[in-house]
Amino acid sequence: MNDFHFYTPTDYIFGKGAEMQVGALASKQGARGVMIVYGGGSAVRSGLLGRVIQSLDEAGIAHCQMGGVQPNPVDKKVYEGIAICRQAKADMLLAVGGGSVIDTAKAIAVGVPYEGDFWDFYIDKVKAEKALKVGVVLTIPAAGSEGSGNSVITKVETCQKLGLRAAPGVLNPVFSILNPELTFTLPPFQTASGIADMMVHIMERYFTNTPSVEVSDRLCEGVLMAIINEAYKVKQNPRDYEARANIMWCGTIAHNGTCGVGREEDWASHFMEHEVSALYDVTHGAGLSVIVPAWMAFVARRNPGKVAQFARRVFNVPQAEDQVAVAMEGVERLREFFHDMGLPVNFRELGVPRPDIDRLVEGLHHNKGELVGFYVRLSAKDTREIYESAL
Amino acid sequence: MNDFHFYTPTDYIFGKGAEMQVGALASKQGARGVMIVYGGGSAVRSGLLGRVIQSLDEAGIAHCQMGGVQPNPVDKKVYEGIAICRQAKADMLLAVGGGSVIDTAKAIAVGVPYEGDFWDFYIDKVKAEKALKVGVVLTIPAAGSEGSGNSVITKVETCQKLGLRAAPGVLNPVFSILNPELTFTLPPFQTASGIADMMVHIMERYFTNTPSVEVSDRLCEGVLMAIINEAYKVKQNPRDYEARANIMWCGTIAHNGTCGVGREEDWASHFMEHEVSALYDVTHGAGLSVIVPAWMAFVARRNPGKVAQFARRVFNVPQAEDQVAVAMEGVERLREFFHDMGLPVNFRELGVPRPDIDRLVEGLHHNKGELVGFYVRLSAKDTREIYESAL
Numbered sequence: 001m002n003d004f005h006f007y008t009p010t011d012y013i014f015g016k017g018a019e020m021q022v023g024a025l026a027s028k029q030g031a032r033g034v035m036i037v038y039g040g041g042s043a044v045r046s047g048l049l050g051r052v053i054q055s056l057d058e059a060g061i062a063h064c065q066m067g068g069v070q071p072n073p074v075d076k077k078v079y080e081g082i083a084i085c086r087q088a089k090a091d092m093l094l095a096v097g098g099g100s101v102i103d104t105a106k107a108i109a110v111g112v113p114y115e116g117d118f119w120d121f122y123i124d125k126v127k128a129e130k131a132l133k134v135g136v137v138l139t140i141p142a143a144g145s146e147g148s149g150n151s152v153i154t155k156v157e158t159c160q161k162l163g164l165r166a167a168p169g170v171l172n173p174v175f176s177i178l179n180p181e182l183t184f185t186l187p188p189f190q191t192a193s194g195i196a197d198m199m200v201h202i203m204e205r206y207f208t209n210t211p212s213v214e215v216s217d218r219l220c221e222g223v224l225m226a227i228i229n230e231a232y233k234v235k236q237n238p239r240d241y242e243a244r245a246n247i248m249w250c251g252t253i254a255h256n257g258t259c260g261v262g263r264e265e266d267w268a269s270h271f272m273e274h275e276v277s278a279l280y281d282v283t284h285g286a287g288l289s290v291i292v293p294a295w296m297a298f299v300a301r302r303n304p305g306k307v308a309q310f311a312r313r314v315f316n317v318p319q320a321e322d323q324v325a326v327a328m329e330g331v332e333r334l335r336e337f338f339h340d341m342g343l344p345v346n347f348r349e350l351g352v353p354r355p356d357i358d359r360l361v362e363g364l365h366h367n368k369g370e371l372v373g374f375y376v377r378l379s380a381k382d383t384r385e386i387y388e389s390a391l
Numbered sequence: 392m393n394d395f396h397f398y399t400p401t402d403y404i405f406g407k408g409a410e411m412q413v414g415a416l417a418s419k420q421g422a423r424g425v426m427i428v429y430g431g432g433s434a435v436r437s438g439l440l441g442r443v444i445q446s447l448d449e450a451g452i453a454h455c456q457m458g459g460v461q462p463n464p465v466d467k468k469v470y471e472g473i474a475i476c477r478q479a480k481a482d483m484l485l486a487v488g489g490g491s492v493i494d495t496a497k498a499i500a501v502g503v504p505y506e507g508d509f510w511d512f513y514i515d516k517v518k519a520e521k522a523l524k525v526g527v528v529l530t531i532p533a534a535g536s537e538g539s540g541n542s543v544i545t546k547v548e549t550c551q552k553l554g555l556r557a558a559p560g561v562l563n564p565v566f567s568i569l570n571p572e573l574t575f576t577l578p579p580f581q582t583a584s585g586i587a588d589m590m591v592h593i594m595e596r597y598f599t600n601t602p603s604v605e606v607s608d609r610l611c612e613g614v615l616m617a618i619i620n621e622a623y624k625v626k627q628n629p630r631d632y633e634a635r636a637n638i639m640w641c642g643t644i645a646h647n648g649t650c651g652v653g654r655e656e657d658w659a660s661h662f663m664e665h666e667v668s669a670l671y672d673v674t675h676g677a678g679l680s681v682i683v684p685a686w687m688a689f690v691a692r693r694n695p696g697k698v699a700q701f702a703r704r705v706f707n708v709p710q711a712e713d714q715v716a717v718a719m720e721g722v723e724r725l726r727e728f729f730h731d732m733g734l735p736v737n738f739r740e741l742g743v744p745r746p747d748i749d750r751l752v753e754g755l756h757h758n759k760g761e762l763v764g765f766y767v768r769l770s771a772k773d774t775r776e777i778y779e780s781a782l
Contacts, residue, residue, distance in 0.1 A: 003406025015394025212633030215617040222609030241605030
């Protein structure tokens with residue numbers, strides 16, 4: 001087990017009607033002016049935004065807002081938000097939405113007190129050490145951004161989708177409100193994409209060469225089993241509160257550090273997917289359900305150990321002498337699960353029958369270096385083979 | 392799943408030599424004067440206390456100290472500590488030790504700014520809402536106090552061993568330093584008792600009637616499996632860093648809330664044990680390895696569901712139609728595990744061949760009310776039967 005630092009200072013409020021506490025929570029954080037960030041019209045139509053504003057009003061907190069954040073959030077909305085926030089002199093960001101909204105709010109939070117271009121933080125030119133506080137009302141369990149100190153933004157001009165990992169505590173939301181009822185109306189495809197995203201957050205922690213990490217292995221496997229079990233229930237009945245609640249909390253702990261302590265992580269398949277969604281604007285989770293099994297099949301033939309353990313413990317694949325065969329059976333069962341959820345497992349099903357693989361590979365290694373990943377170090381030849389195997 | 396509030400603001404620093412960061416961490420918390428609390432002479436003899444003082448000196452932080460805290464910590468040391476702390480005008484407590492030391496430090500932390508008797512907080516006369524900051528250098532993985540907002544103290548005069556559960560964030564340590572190397576020299580019995588304690592912290596969250604708690608069920612089961620796996624390795628080689636590291640982190644997440652979200656908990660067996668260790672001053676974990684299987688066997692015959700699930704998922708007991716039989720086989724395997732670790736599973740083995748059961752039952756229901764526990768509500772007749780079954 002590697003040495004580690006674990007710090008998750010977010011105050012999580014979980015349950016029915018929890019969004020009505022937002023005013024009191026912002027007040028407890030000393031907020032005087034809040035900038036609400038949200039996405040499409042669903043937060044308005046569902047009445048959620050109205051309830052949030054009512055709660056802020058009751059707490060006597062001033063507020064301004066910016067809507068229109070899209071999936072795969074872009075730099076343009078961040079610049080716009082920084083200007084609005086500065087003008088309104090807001091001292092807290094309140095993200096009402098899913099990962100794209102939260103990541104945009106975090107980018108604004110780190111950009112407002114910084115004199116230069118906020119993009120500096122995403123290209124590692126400057127380390128993020130100061131930010132406005134961020135609060136969250138979560139509506140889509142997927143990205144895990146409600147419990148993490150990270151943010152992913154796409155720069156349109158250069159077609160770069162890059163992530164910022166702030167120092168512990170700098171960008172972790174000060175509070176996150178999780179009401180599973182808010183997810184009842186998520187369309188099945190979006191629900192499934194979120195499930196793929198949270199599963200992969202765990203898996204990119206799980207596939208490691210760090211020895212003797214039994215406790216975090218078991219945590220990862222346990223959360224994955226819970227997700228799979230509850231996903232079928234949600235598919236059958238999207239208004240199943242209990243299943244939605246389990247899925248929602250899984251999405252948070254998948255990415256707030258709980259499952260990843262003391263181990264080298266490997267985010268190669270996330271990076272490989274970022275190239276795909278930056279270029280073709282596909283849903284991130286659906287991109288992952290294509291890339292991840294392809295990546296797993298590739299690494300399983302070179303380093304089967306952890307993939308075989310995943311197969312045995314998560315998907316109950318019987319133990320056998322041939323570890324590669326055990327591992328590959330696990331990959332197959334993962335693909336079946338994704339299919340059961342209505343997710344694509346190849347580029348054709350993703351709606352990108354002829355991806356520009358040259359450009360994907362070039363972009364990936366331009367952004368992430370000559371070798372990508374740790375569980376198996378991947379050269380451009382390897383990542384090309386993985387992309388091609390997913391056609 | 393029940394609504395919940397989850398807040399674990401402790402900054403965990405885990406790894407080799409981590410205690411040398413204590414000065415920097417206290418400084419980051421704004422501490423000007425630190426009161427060090429420790430137990431017996433081992434912290435002095437091992438050189439740990441010297442290293443801690445060196446680190447504080449290097450950070451320019453003043454310090455005073457109080458040693459001599461014993462297992463099953465008592466009110467006398469708390470009163471003594473409050474006086475020392477007030478006189479030295481220390482603004483932070485630093486516990487260097489295990490659960491008894493940390494719980495004493497927490498009692499001092501909440502007692503110093505309070506004008507009345509600190510015991511008021513333990514008999515629920517006053518709610519703990521204000522306390523000095525507490526930092527921890529952990530030497531015994533067991534109590535989980537390094538990540539919790541709780542403290543258990545025994546009042547000698549009345550022979551009451553009672554717990555304080557402060558509001559979230561009030562008594563959670565601001566930082567906890569976890570160096571598995573510090574546990575190499577723990578004697579086997581103390582190691583095993585710590586393992587029993589952390590397992591029971593999980594089990595008292597696990598045995599619940601709250602439906603649809605798949606994710607926290609899986610977290611509980613995963614951590615239990617990891618503990619059992621690593622416990623045998625530690626027994627074989629007490630200087631196995633990796634196994635010690637896994638056990639140490641398990642002890643923390645067993646009790647910092649991670650495993651208990653959204654479910655009614657049942658602390659009946661902890662309360663039943665507290666009566667035993669208050670009266671006979673036995674090691675808490677050893678008391679638990681006697682009480683818990685007896686409690687489980689009793690509840691399994693009345694409400695087998697969760698005990699059978701424990702048997703299947705944690706101890707691989709094969710599924711069968713008779714859920715009570717599956718559950719009882721799980722209890723048996725737990726007893727075997729405790730025996731393998733060198734722990735007692737009945738009063739005779741605990742060294743208390745003829746416990747005063749009248750007094751145990753009377754004390755328990757005096758402190759905890761007519762009915763104790765939730766998974767099965769226990770009357771005085773029931774708790775008597777459980778104590779007697781453990782003879």
